[in-house]
Amino acid sequence: MMFNKVTLIGLGLIGSSLGHAIKRGKLAGSVIGFDADGDVRARAGGLGFTDAIAATVEAAVADADLVILCTPVGAYKSVARAIAPHLKAGAILSDVGSVKGAVVRDVGPLVPAGVHFIPAHPIAGTEFSGPEAGFASLFDGRWTILTPLPGADEKAVSALKKFWEGCGAQVETMEVAHHDLVLAMTSHVPHLIAYNIVGTAHDLEAVTEGEVIKFSAGGFRDFTRIAASDPVMWRDVFLNNREAVLEVLGRFNEDLSRLQRWVRDGNGSALFDLFTQTRAIRRGIVDTGQDSAAPNFGRDKKDQ
Amino acid sequence: MMFNKVTLIGLGLIGSSLGHAIKRGKLAGSVIGFDADGDVRARAGGLGFTDAIAATVEAAVADADLVILCTPVGAYKSVARAIAPHLKAGAILSDVGSVKGAVVRDVGPLVPAGVHFIPAHPIAGTEFSGPEAGFASLFDGRWTILTPLPGADEKAVSALKKFWEGCGAQVETMEVAHHDLVLAMTSHVPHLIAYNIVGTAHDLEAVTEGEVIKFSAGGFRDFTRIAASDPVMWRDVFLNNREAVLEVLGRFNEDLSRLQRWVRDGNGSALFDLFTQTRAIRRGIVDTGQDSAAPNFGRDKKDQ
Numbered sequence: 001m002m003f004n005k006v007t008l009i010g011l012g013l014i015g016s017s018l019g020h021a022i023k024r025g026k027l028a029g030s031v032i033g034f035d036a037d038g039d040v041r042a043r044a045g046g047l048g049f050t051d052a053i054a055a056t057v058e059a060a061v062a063d064a065d066l067v068i069l070c071t072p073v074g075a076y077k078s079v080a081r082a083i084a085p086h087l088k089a090g091a092i093l094s095d096v097g098s099v100k101g102a103v104v105r106d107v108g109p110l111v112p113a114g115v116h117f118i119p120a121h122p123i124a125g126t127e128f129s130g131p132e133a134g135f136a137s138l139f140d141g142r143w144t145i146l147t148p149l150p151g152a153d154e155k156a157v158s159a160l161k162k163f164w165e166g167c168g169a170q171v172e173t174m175e176v177a178h179h180d181l182v183l184a185m186t187s188h189v190p191h192l193i194a195y196n197i198v199g200t201a202h203d204l205e206a207v208t209e210g211e212v213i214k215f216s217a218g219g220f221r222d223f224t225r226i227a228a229s230d231p232v233m234w235r236d237v238f239l240n241n242r243e244a245v246l247e248v249l250g251r252f253n254e255d256l257s258r259l260q261r262w263v264r265d266g267n268g269s270a271l272f273d274l275f276t277q278t279r280a281i282r283r284g285i286v287d288t289g290q291d292s293a294a295p296n297f298g299r300d301k302k303d304q
Numbered sequence: 305m306m307f308n309k310v311t312l313i314g315l316g317l318i319g320s321s322l323g324h325a326i327k328r329g330k331l332a333g334s335v336i337g338f339d340a341d342g343d344v345r346a347r348a349g350g351l352g353f354t355d356a357i358a359a360t361v362e363a364a365v366a367d368a369d370l371v372i373l374c375t376p377v378g379a380y381k382s383v384a385r386a387i388a389p390h391l392k393a394g395a396i397l398s399d400v401g402s403v404k405g406a407v408v409r410d411v412g413p414l415v416p417a418g419v420h421f422i423p424a425h426p427i428a429g430t431e432f433s434g435p436e437a438g439f440a441s442l443f444d445g446r447w448t449i450l451t452p453l454p455g456a457d458e459k460a461v462s463a464l465k466k467f468w469e470g471c472g473a474q475v476e477t478m479e480v481a482h483h484d485l486v487l488a489m490t491s492h493v494p495h496l497i498a499y500n501i502v503g504t505a506h507d508l509e510a511v512t513e514g515e516v517i518k519f520s521a522g523g524f525r526d527f528t529r530i531a532a533s534d535p536v537m538w539r540d541v542f543l544n545n546r547e548a549v550l551e552v553l554g555r556f557n558e559d560l561s562r563l564q565r566w567v568r569d570g571n572g573s574a575l576f577d578l579f580t581q582t583r584a585i586r587r588g589i590v591d592t593g594q595d596s597a598a599p600n601f602g603r604d605k606k607d608q
Contacts, residue, residue, distance in 0.1 A: 074572075098522070123522045127586075142521050172518075178510075185504075185511050187522025193497055194523070196563050198582040200489075200556045206482075207489050213588040214476075217446055218402070218427045218491025219498070221595045222526050228586035231579035238567045238575055245567055249560075252504045256557070259500050263542050263549055268378075271542055275535035278502040282431075282532035284517040291525045 002163055004029040007064040009057060009079055011035040011044040012230070013125060014096045015070030016134025019049025021167035024136040034060035035131075036071070044131040058086045066163065068120075069095035069107075074236035077106040089114040092156050096122055098183060098233070100147045100176045102240035108149070116156035119147045121179065122169060123187070127228040140168035141289055147176045177244075184244035188237055189252060192245065194226035195234070306467055308333040311368040313361060313383055315339040315348040316534070317429060318400045319374030320438025323353025325471035328440040338364035339435075340375070348435040362390045370467065372424075373399035373411075378540035381410040393418040396460050400426055402487060402537070404451045404480045406544035412453070420460035423451045425483065426473060427491070431532040444472035445593060451480045481548075488548035492541055493556060496549065498530035499538070 006028040008015045015033070022028050033050035034057050035041050045053045054060035061067050061083045069076055076095065087093060093115050097103050100119045111117040124142040126133065144164040148157045161171045174182070201212045201220065212220065238245060262270045285291050310332040312319045319337070326332050337354035338361050339345050349357045358364035365371050365387045373380055380399065391397060397419055401407050404423050415421040428446040430437065448468040452461045465475045478486070505516045505524065516524065542549060566574045589595045 123519050125522070143519055145519070182511050182515050182519055183522060185508060186516055186519045186524040190501060190523035190527055192563060192567070193501060193560075195579055195582050196560050197494060197497060197556060198585055199563075199578055200552070200559045202581060202585060203559070204489060204552070204555060207486050209585065209588070211486050212490055213585065213592055213594060215427050215447055215449070215486055215490045216589050216594050218429070218487060219494035219530055220490040221589050222530055223494055224582070224586040224589055225595070226523055226526055227579075227582040229579075231576050231583070234579050235572050235575045239570050239572050242567055242570065246564065248504070248508070249564055249567075251508060252501060253560070253564075255504045255507070256497075256500050256553075259496060259503075260550065260553055260557075263496070263546055263553075266543050266546065268539050268543050271539045272535050274503050275499055275531075275533075275538050277506060278499050278528070278531040279535070281502055281506060281513065281517065282528040284513070285520050285525050285528055288517055290517060290520050291529070 001029055002027045002159065002166060003065040005032060005064045006030075007032045007034070007060050007067045008050070009034050009060060009067065009069050009083075010071030010075075011040050011131045012070065013129055013133040014122065015068075016044065016047065016049050016131040017136070017138035018068065018070065018096070018134075018167065020134055020136035021139055023049060025166040025168075027163060027166045028066075032060050032064065036075070040131055047131055049134060057082050061086050063088055064091060066092045066094065066160075069093075069097070072233045072236045073097040073099055073103060073240050074232070076103055077110070080107045080110040084110045084112055087112060087115045090116075092116045092118060092160055094118050094120045094160055096120060098187065098237045099241040100179045104147075104149065104176055116153050117149070118152060118157055118160050119176070120160065120164070121145045121147070121183070122164070124169075125229070127225055129230040137168060139164070142169055144169040144171050145179055146171060146173045147179050148173065149176075180241050180244040181247070184241060184248040188241055188245050189248045191226055191229065191234060192238065192249065193252070194223040197223050198227040305333055306331045306463065306470060307369040309336060309368045309370075310334075311336045311338070311364050311371045312354070313338050313364060313371065313373050313387075314375030314379075315344050315435045316374065317433055317437040318426065320348065320351065320353050320435040321440070321442035322372065322374065322400070322438075322471065324438055324440035325443055327353060329470040329472075331467060331470045332370075336364050336368065340379070344435055351435055353438060361386050365390050367392055368395060370396045370398065370464075373397075373401070376537045376540045377401040377403055377406060377544050378536070380407060381414070384411045384414040388414045388416055391416060391419045394420075396420045396422060396464055398422050398424045398464055400424060402491065402541045403545040404483045408451075408453065408480055420457050421453070422456060422461055422464050423480070424464065424468070425449045425451070425487070426468070428473075429533070431529055433534040441472060443468070446473055448473040448475050449483055450475060450477045451483050452477065453480075484545050484548045485551070488545060488552040492545055492549050493552045495530055495533065495538060496542065496553065497556070498527040501527050502531040
């Protein structure tokens with residue numbers, strides 16, 4: 001057992017999956033859950049991934065050795081303010097947010113002396129939300145990035161690393177700013193693009209929404225999957241990783257202008273070269289086990 | 305049996321899948337295959353989806369009741385020129401190309417009197433290529449769009465419709481120009497965007513390719529799937545559907561500029577509204593069976 005008492009604040013997809021993974025790995029003596037939404041608290045209690053649901057966030061963290069913020073990032077500051085006076089000396093305070101610079105900015109100043117604040121981010125998810133969406137294997141083989149601040153306690157960092165490995169994840173350590181740039185490229189801008197193209201399809205008068213839905217198997221449906229992710233979580237990501245998102249988006253736009261010109265000019269060899277080059281990255285992703293090589297865009301043949 | 309002899313020209317993913325589907329549905333007395341690539345001809349012969357592989361494209365179409373072009377669209381004109389003198393009177397000449405205006409422009413003038421030219425497009429595919437990639441159920445439940453020209457023979461159109469239904473598809477009829485716009489929205493621009501963002505990730509100096517691959521599970525990997533599609537086929541799509549692609553891309557760019565401004569301004573409520581609206585289209589796609597509702601982006605939990 002790694003921790004006596006682990007508290008999960010926010011019981012959506014990630015919080016509930018963490019609870020299941022902790023139970024599977026027997027990583028804690030007890031798991032305490034809390035969610036600001038009373039309905040979520042009531043539903044989560046029966047799902048078996050906690051030992052108890054606390055009635056208040058203050059009570060939830062009392063005596064906890066590890067407290068993990070699993071709410072949307074926009075709620076961190078008020079949660080941190082509420083729990084700070086109740087955190088045990090020596091406890092680890094961590095999170096699962098998709099951005100790290102804003103978390104350090106918002107939460108860092110509120111952390112009491114003697115509490116180890118170590119931001120973290122598991123790169124895993126589905127397009128489903130809520131406590132019922134969680135499952136124990138969500139983190140298996142995926143990466144969790146820790147972004148400890150300069151001078152962080154090595155023992156605490158090492159304990160958190162072992163905890164995530166116990167949840168099935170591989171762990172990497174990274175600087176806060178670099179994390180935010182890497183994720184802007186691998187996750188945030190892809191989501192922004194997906195939301196955008198689904199919005200374009202929705203607004204296009206010459207093509208009906210029925211046609212878009214009917215003929216989506218040609219590629220579009222894969223974007224709608226990503227664009228079905230939780231709106232609150234994603235709003236908070238874009239409000240809190242503005243600089244890195246705008247930087248990557250700027251590069252994307254430059255590249256798209258060039259590609260647009262190739263289409264306009266009928267530059268077949270430039271198109272062919274780009275379309276060939278992009279295959280190599282795909283191969284890397286499949287070779288390193290970050291995606292399945294199964295055909296049909298990962299769908300069963302019958303669902304295809 | 306619907307046709308005595310069906311000829312498939314081009315034995316990649318779609319040609320080979322058609323062969324398997326014809327065999328499964330017993331839709332033809334015999335299936336003759338041809339591919340310009342001798343190596344593909346040699347491999348295809350042993351895969352069971354044809355009765356014979358012809359040595360020349362002229363021999364392949366001799367006496368065929370239905371000839372289907374399954375090569376990349378850029379090869380249609382030369383193939384049509386070669387086979388035109390050898391097509392049987394009363395035969396149906398069709399295709400599976402992702403664009404239709406250019407096909408009518410390139411192939412139409414070469415079709416001899418007495419041959420029924422009916423362009424078609426099955427909206428189905430995977431990111432894999434080649435004769436080994438084909439399977440009989442590729443078209444099951446997917447849509448095939450027919451774009452018969454004004455004055456097309458109704459019996460021939462009806463026979464082709466029944467043929468595709470025999471292959472498992474649902475069939476819709478559409479005007480050529482409308483097809484090209486609908487597909488620009490649901491397939492061509494999504495592919496262009498996917499190729500583009502994978503290219504951006506490849507070129508970004510501040511984030512290594514290893515990092516992109518490692519942390520791709522946050523959304524990026526779904527784009528790499530699409531961007532792994534056949535480069536020749538997709539080059540030909542963009543060379544041959546320029547106007548509609550540029551039109552949809554123009555709208556996409558306008559929308560992206562607006563979204564970029566929302567991110568820059570921190571306009572959380574506008575972001576939230578867009579991210580909520582896009583969920584409805586996703587629901588439509590799942591409800592109409594054009595995608596699976598299984599979580600984890602369609603992947604098995606263990607592959608997730």
